Amino acid sequence: MESDKVLHVANFSTLFVCMVLKFPQIFVLINAKSTTGISLNSLLLELTGSLDPDTGPELHWLSGKDRVVGLQHGFIVFVTYQMYYDYPPPTYLEYPILIAQDVILMLLILHYNGSLKQSLIYAVVFVGGWQLLTVQKWIIDLAMSLCTFISAGSKFAQLQCLWQSKDSGQVSALSWGMATYTCFARIYTTSVTTGDMQVLVRFIVMALLNSWVLATVMYYRKRAGEVQKKQD
Numbered sequence: 265m266e267s268d269k270v271l272h273v274a275n276f277s278t279l280f281v282c283m284v285l286k287f288p289q290i291f292v293l294i295n296a297k298s299t300t301g302i303s304l305n306s307l308l309l310e311l312t313g314s315l316d317p318d319t320g321p322e323l324h325w326l327s328g329k330d331r332v333v334g335l336q337h338g339f340i341v342f343v344t345y346q347m348y349y350d351y352p353p354p355t356y357l358e359y360p361i362l363i364a365q366d367v368i369l370m371l372l373i374l375h376y377n378g379s380l381k382q383s384l385i386y387a388v389v390f391v392g393g394w395q396l397l398t399v400q401k402w403i404i405d406l407a408m409s410l411c412t413f414i415s416a417g418s419k420f421a422q423l424q425c426l427w428q429s430k431d432s433g434q435v436s437a438l439s440w441g442m443a444t445y446t447c448f449a450r451i452y453t454t455s456v457t458t459g460d461m462q463v464l465v466r467f468i469v470m471a472l473l474n475s476w477v478l479a480t481v482m483y484y485r486k487r488a489g490e491v492q493k494k495q496d
Contacts, residue, residue, distance in 0.1 A: 271456055274449045275354040281442045282358035286365035288436035293372050296434045302425065304373050307418070311339055311366050311390065339363050340390065342415075342466070344397045345408040351458050358446070412466040419473035423480060432484040440478040447471035 293302065343359035374380045397404050426432055450467045454460060 267456065271453060274453045278446045278449045278453070279354070279358050279361075281446055282361050285358075285362060285439055285442050285446070286369055288438040290365070290369055290372065292434055292436050293369070293376070297376055298434055299373050299376050300429055300431055300434050302373060302434055304370070304377070307366060307370050307373065308386070311363065311370070339366065340394055341397065341404075341407045341411045342463075344394065345404055345411075346463075348398060348401075348404050351460075355450075355453055355457055408462055412462070412469055415466060416469055416473055419470070419477055422477050426477075426480050426484060430484060431488070432481040433488065435481050437478060437481045437485065440474060440481060444471060444474040444478055447474055 289302075293299065339359050339362055343356050343363070346356040346359075370386070371380065371383055374383055397407055422435075426435065447467050447470045451464065451471060454464045454467060
C-alpha cells in the first residue's frame, strides 16, 4: 500500500514538474533575446534529430555552423515506444507535454537566430519520421535501442555548447534541475511497473548526464559572479 502511494506521488509529481519544465528556459530566452549558451543541436537531438557535419540544411547557433538532418530518436521515439507496447499512460504522459514545450523553444531559438523559415523543414521530417516508426515492430525496437545513445548525445551537445561559450547566462538551471528530478523519479516508477530494462537504462544515463549539465551551469554561473565582483 505504501509503495502504491510512493508510485502515485512519483508519477504525478513528474507530470506536474514536466508541465512547466521548459518554462524557465523559455522565459529566460524571451527576456534575453539571445541564444548564447543554448544548444539547438541538443534540442533537436532531444526531440528526434541526428547531427551530420556533411549534409542537411545549415543552422546558425553560437559563433559557428552545424548541420542537422534525418530522423532519429529522443522524446518522440520514447513516447511512441511506450504507446506501441501499451504501457500504463502515467509512465509517459509527460512526454507529449515536453514535446510541445521543446517545439516552442526550438521556434524561439530559430527566431532569434534568424532561421525561422527552416521550421517547416523540421516539421515535415518530424511528422514523417513519427509515422515511419510504427510501420514495423523491428523499427520501433531498433529506434528504442538507439534512443539512449541519441538522448545522451543531446546532453553532450549542451555540455559542448557550455564549454565553448563558457557562459550559462541564458541557460536555466531550474529547468535542468527539474529534468534531473524527473529522471530519478522515472527510474523508480519504471522499476516497479514495466521493468523494461531499455527504458530503465535510459533514465539512469539521463539522470547522470542531466546532473552533469546542471553542475556545469552552476559552475559557470558562480564563476561569472566572481568575475563580476572583481570588476566592481
